[in-house]
Amino acid sequence: MQAPAKPPRRVAPLKPAPSRTNDPERTTADILEVATREFADKGFTGARIDEIAESTRTSKRMIYYYFGSKEGLYLAVLEAAYQRVRSIETALHLDDLPPEEALEKLVAFTYDYQLANPDFVRLVANENMLHGQFLAQSDVIQELNAPAIKTVQDICTRGVRAGVFRRDLDPVDLHMSISALSFFNVANRYTFSLIFKRGLDTPKAIALRRDRIVEMVLRFARK
Structure with missing residues (x-):
């Protein structure tokens, strides 16, 4: 007697691969990353939403959905750039260090961060060319920079109390x-390297300039 045929094994349907539109956090992060480079390289006027969309494999419609407009995207890029640097500054735990060490660490961090993130420098330079037009619209950036000044203020105050810093230090200055x-x-x-025929990108030159900047600021701050 022939055995009954086994019923066909049921195969679970394949799940569709997650699309970028189903992951808004990743999508917006990708757009911001590409837009940061685009605005840093070409400024607000020269940057093109079409190119940002192509590089992120999204669409202009998607970018406008998340950011509203080119202006909205540019402002989001500025806010994200300031957010990154301020969040790292907070993680330095400068309050745990003596005032001179705290100031030295802050200066060295600022030098290292800007050297490692030239896009941040270009964004700030481009925004200055626009006379701070977009930065003035951002309450977020204003709020982000207030703790940065408080950090310097706290270091100065502790330094004065410890008798190592001059009393007339202005934290904003x-x-x-x-x-x-x-x-x-x-x-x-x-431009500086070309005019004065001095290489500034070698490890030795970078380290030397870093030490000089730290020394200049500390000498200025000390009594």
Whole structure:
């Protein structure tokens, strides 16, 4: 007697691969990453939403869905750029260090971060060319920068109490000096290097400049 045929094994239907539209966090993160490069390289006026869409394999419609407009995307890029640097600054735990060590670590971090993130420097430079037009619209960036000044203020206050820093330090002025020294090193490195025939990109030159900037700020801050 012939055995009854086995019923065919049921195969689970294949799940569709997750699409980018089903992962909005990843989609927006990808758009912001590509848009950061585009705006940093070409500025607000020169950047093209079409190119950002093509590079992220999305569409202009998708970008406008998440960010509203080119202006909205540019502002989101600026806010994300400031968010990154401020979040890392917070993780430095400068309150746990003596004031001189805390200031040294902050200056060295600022130098290293801007050197490693030239897109941030270009974005800031481009926004300055626009006279801060978009930054002025962002309450987020204003809120992000307030703790940065408080960090410098706390270091100065502790340094004065410890008798190692001068009493007339202005935290905004000190923050500006630290930023200026680090910013120039990235924003002007090509022109400065060509004009004065000095290589600035070798490990030795980078380390030496870092040490000099740290020393200049600490000498200024000390009594």
